[in-house]
Amino acid sequence: MLETTNLRKTFKKQVAVDDVNLYLEKGEAVGLLGPNGAGKSTTISMMSSLIKPTMGDVTWHGKSIVEDPSVIRLHLGVVPQEIALYKELTAHENLKFFGKIYGLKGKKLENEIAHVLEMVGLTERKNDLVKNYSGGMQRRINIAVALLHEPEVIIMDEPTVGIDPQSRNYILEMVRRLNHEKGMTVLYTSHYMEEVERLCDRIYIMDNGRIIASGTKQELTSILSSEETILIELDRPYPELTLELEKIEEVLRVVETDKGMKLIVPKNSRLLGKVFRVADKHKAQMVSVNVQVPTLEDVFLHLTGRKLRD
Amino acid sequence: MRTIILLQLQRLRREPGLILSMFAMTFGFVFLIGGFGGGERIDVPIYFDASVNVEKQALLLDELNESDSFSFTETEPSTAKKQVALGDIPYAVKAMDSNYQMLIATDNLNQMLVDNYVHQIYANELRIQEVEAGVNDPDFRDKVDRYLANGPIALTSVTSEGGSGGFDLQKQSLFGMTLFFSIYTIIFSLGKLAEEKRTGTWNRVILSPVSKWQVYLGHLSYAFMIGFLQILVVFIFFNYVFNYDIGSNFPAVIVTVACFTFSIVALGMLMLGLVKSLEQLNALVPIVSVSMAMLGGAYWPMEAVSNQVILAISKLLPITYGMEALKDIAIYDQGILSLAEPLSIMILFGVLCMGIGINLIERKV
Numbered sequence: 070m071l072e073t074t075n076l077r078k079t080f081k082k083q084v085a086v087d088d089v090n091l092y093l094e095k096g097e098a099v100g101l102l103g104p105n106g107a108g109k110s111t112t113i114s115m116m117s118s119l120i121k122p123t124m125g126d127v128t129w130h131g132k133s134i135v136e137d138p139s140v141i142r143l144h145l146g147v148v149p150q151e152i153a154l155y156k157e158l159t160a161h162e163n164l165k166f167f168g169k170i171y172g173l174k175g176k177k178l179e180n181e182i183a184h185v186l187e188m189v190g191l192t193e194r195k196n197d198l199v200k201n202y203s204g205g206m207q208r209r210i211n212i213a214v215a216l217l218h219e220p221e222v223i224i225m226d227e228p229t230v231g232i233d234p235q236s237r238n239y240i241l242e243m244v245r246r247l248n249h250e251k252g253m254t255v256l257y258t259s260h261y262m263e264e265v266e267r268l269c270d271r272i273y274i275m276d277n278g279r280i281i282a283s284g285t286k287q288e289l290t291s292i293l294s295s296e297e298t299i300l301i302e303l304d305r306p307y308p309e310l311t312l313e314l315e316k317i318e319e320v321l322r323v324v325e326t327d328k329g330m331k332l333i334v335p336k337n338s339r340l341l342g343k344v345f346r347v348a349d350k351h352k353a354q355m356v357s358v359n360v361q362v363p364t365l366e367d368v369f370l371h372l373t374g375r376k377l378r379d
Numbered sequence: 380m381r382t383i384i385l386l387q388l389q390r391l392r393r394e395p396g397l398i399l400s401m402f403a404m405t406f407g408f409v410f411l412i413g414g415f416g417g418g419e420r421i422d423v424p425i426y427f428d429a430s431v432n433v434e435k436q437a438l439l440l441d442e443l444n445e446s447d448s449f450s451f452t453e454t455e456p457s458t459a460k461k462q463v464a465l466g467d468i469p470y471a472v473k474a475m476d477s478n479y480q481m482l483i484a485t486d487n488l489n490q491m492l493v494d495n496y497v498h499q500i501y502a503n504e505l506r507i508q509e510v511e512a513g514v515n516d517p518d519f520r521d522k523v524d525r526y527l528a529n530g531p532i533a534l535t536s537v538t539s540e541g542g543s544g545g546f547d548l549q550k551q552s553l554f555g556m557t558l559f560f561s562i563y564t565i566i567f568s569l570g571k572l573a574e575e576k577r578t579g580t581w582n583r584v585i586l587s588p589v590s591k592w593q594v595y596l597g598h599l600s601y602a603f604m605i606g607f608l609q610i611l612v613v614f615i616f617f618n619y620v621f622n623y624d625i626g627s628n629f630p631a632v633i634v635t636v637a638c639f640t641f642s643i644v645a646l647g648m649l650m651l652g653l654v655k656s657l658e659q660l661n662a663l664v665p666i667v668s669v670s671m672a673m674l675g676g677a678y679w680p681m682e683a684v685s686n687q688v689i690l691a692i693s694k695l696l697p698i699t700y701g702m703e704a705l706k707d708i709a710i711y712d713q714g715i716l717s718l719a720e721p722l723s724i725m726i727l728f729g730v731l732c733m734g735i736g737i738n739l740i741e742r743k744v
């Protein structure tokens with residue numbers, strides 16, 4: 070019901086979004102995954118009619134929202150990446166204002182406010198100033214505002230950035246319930262693989278303004294079905310080791326991680342012996358070695374040669 | 380639109396510091412410059428050269444003291460010279476038969492005004508003397524005096540153009556400081572728009588079914604309302620509580636203040652369009668308002684300025700016309716019709732800035 074065709078956005082000379090095609094069907098939870106600067110927020114801004122694409126179109130039930138943004142406004146809720154609230158006002162005052170500009174009033178407005186406050190678990194704190202809230206609580210009100218007018222689709226731009234695991238869990242669970250129990254269509258943007266894996270039916274992976282892969286989690290991991298991952302933990306970084314390991318013929322990719330390195334290799338390639346020998350040659354101290362089935366993170370690594378988060 | 384105005388008012392109620400401090404500053408500075416109640420005059424010590432006979436001395440002193448703005452008091456030449464030399468008094472006037480000199484200790488705004496005024500009186504006097512010598516009528520002087528006293532209104536205004544009535548310290552400080560500080564209030568109120576763009580609430584509002592021009596209108600009306608009320612409240616206070624005289628034509632004052640406020644709101648929009656961030660705006664506001672106040676006659680009257688460049692620049696600033704119109708109302712009791720020129724220039728200025736400003740803002744995605 071919400072669809073983009075050949076969407077493109079350039080800022081001055083920089084191409085932020087390039088030829089993006091994606092769609093949402095009713096009731097779906099779709100993930101948009103990509104590292105910083107991939108173009109996720111820009112794509113969302115165009116999909117929500119906030120900015121006009123340089124090229125391409127966005128349609129809502131077949132009608133172009135580039136030509137007429139009003140067709141989507143009442144049906145769409147957007148949770149922006151930043152905390153877009155009036156911090157010197159209370160949560161209740163914020164909700165009241167945003168409800169009013171969506172045309173809600175009187176009893177209906179108060180009911181909706183009570184409802185969303187309940188949903189984000191902040192009913193008791195509704196008369197506190199938003200600036201006195203913790204980061205996690207601000208995030209929850211940020212979401213609540215987008216739910217007030219009971220939209221059919223909700224687009225969330227990294228709604229869990231920079232908050233504690235508990236609030237994060239709360240939010241993820243809430244989104245899951247909205248999707249499963251209320252049948253709300255969700256577009257969830259993140260650079261946390263696990264969140265997207267947990268919530269979403271389908272996933273788009275974005276990098277450098279382009280969609281580089283898409284499909285269900287199974288479809289995406291099957292890109293690497295004939296590969297496996299070797300995770301090596303080292304006592305300290307050995308830069309020469311990376312170069313040396315890349316020289317081994319069967320190794321597809323080598324990436325340095327926080328604690329050591331990660332190799333993507335063909336399944337059953339029995340490379341461990343060679344790896345040990347190279348490490349030995351460089352007097353590298355291995356703390357642990359693990360062979361794993363590839364994750365979505367590895368798919369991203371495989372496709373771009375980079376980690377999802379730097 | 381109403382919802383947006385109400386929201387901004389609600390936010391103002393939570394954080395009223397800025398607006399209140401602008402009120403306080405206005406009051407403080409008007410008092411500082413204009414003085415408390417009653418007509419405070421500028422004291423000017425004067426002494427006479429031997430070339431002026433006693434009879435003429437008295438006449439001259441009377442004439443000089445006709446203005447409400449200055450109070451000339453005779454002193455001994457030696458004391459005057461000593462006091463100026465020591466810096467005890469900023470200036471003194473030495474009156475001669477057909478000329479005068481100013482003894483100056485430090486450069487001082489009032490000294491310019493005094494100089495201007497005395498110059499005017501002497502010039503008038505000389506002109507009359509010249510004609511007197513030509514007509515050879517012993518009663519001529521009396522006739523002129525009588526004529527000046529009872530003559531047509533047109534002639535009275537000759538003296539007021541640069542002299543007595545043209546300058547009134549109280550009105551100058553009240554109008555000048557009020558307009559000056561209102562610029563801050565108005566543009567900072569408008570700055571809420573830039574702030575909302577940064578925090579992202581602007582986008583949220585734009586994504587709602589409310590149309591964009593309603594959102595703009597909400598912000599513009601809010602800034603207009605706050606500025607307009609600030610100016611009027613200050614005027615009313617000083618007029619009724621502190622006996623400052625803002626004239627009797629209150630509707631004309633209201634219309635003038637409205638035009639001025641509109642022009643500053645528009646100027647604010649232009650500035651919002653030009654700056655890249657809220658910080659830049661905050662840095663730009665004092666620069667713009669102070670230089671406008673200096674060049675446009677809010678700090679000192681334009682009558683005291685002779686620099687052609689400054690005069691030319693002042694013609695481009697709305698505050699010049701705001702001051703002009705308010706003084707015309709308060710001092711010369713002018714009605715709205717005769718203020719058509721300054722008022723329409725302010726509106727034109729506003730429309731231009733608004734057009735360019737909104738365009739620039741919209742272009743910034």
Ligand SMILES: Nc1ncnc2c1ncn2[C@@H]1O[C@H](COP(=O)(O)OP(=O)(O)OP(=O)(O)O)[C@@H](O)[C@H]1O
Pocket residue numbers: 080083084085103104105106107108109110111112150260744
């Ligand atoms: N208004 C703008 N003007 C110029 N460049 C922009 C603008 N907005 C985004 N960009 C650029 O476009 C690219 C994509 O940015 P975008 O914010 O869409 O990325 P993102 O995937 O949301 O990243 P993040 O995870 O950091 O939020 C970036 O390189 C960014 O610098």
Ligand SMILES: [Mg+2]
Pocket residue numbers: 109110111150226
């Ligand atoms: Mg983003």
